[in-house]
Amino acid sequence: MGEKKKKEETKEKKEEKIEIKKEEKAAEKAPGKNVIVYSAEWCPYCHKAIDFFAEKKINIEVRDVSRNPNYAKEVVEKSGQTGIPIITIGNDVIIGFNLPAIKKALGIE
Numbered sequence: 001m002g003e004k005k006k007k008e009e010t011k012e013k014k015e016e017k018i019e020i021k022k023e024e025k026a027a028e029k030a031p032g033k034n035v036i037v038y039s040a041e042w043c044p045y046c047h048k049a050i051d052f053f054a055e056k057k058i059n060i061e062v063r064d065v066s067r068n069p070n071y072a073k074e075v076v077e078k079s080g081q082t083g084i085p086i087i088t089i090g091n092d093v094i095i096g097f098n099l100p101a102i103k104k105a106l107g108i109e
Helices: 003-032 042-053 069-079 099-106
Strands: 036-037 062-066 086-089 092-094
Touching: 036 042, 042 099, 062 069, 062 099, 069 086, 069 092, 086 099, 092 099
Parallel strands: 036 062
Antiparallel strands: 036 086, 086 092
16 A cells, blocks of 8 residues: 555544544534424425434424414514524524534534
8 A cells, every 4th residue: 555545544534533523512512502403394505404413413303384384473573583493402593504603503513
């Protein structure tokens, strides 16, 4: 095996370890914070948000605004918006699938 290939593999392993640590950190942070995703089945960005939390192994509550009008009211009360997804992480309200804001709220910037 060439020297260059060994260095690349070592770099990849380090990056993988860093990503695992970030995911562990997210999983540690999130249990103290209630995570709610206001969504609808037809919303592609809602699915992206839900998939992100699943990938990070963060438990969430999904509230479908198209099936429960009370959830739609909550969205407007919390965000002043009718669009989705609206994500609450603890006291933070995130409008849309804003990955930098989600990571910041989780403490995994």
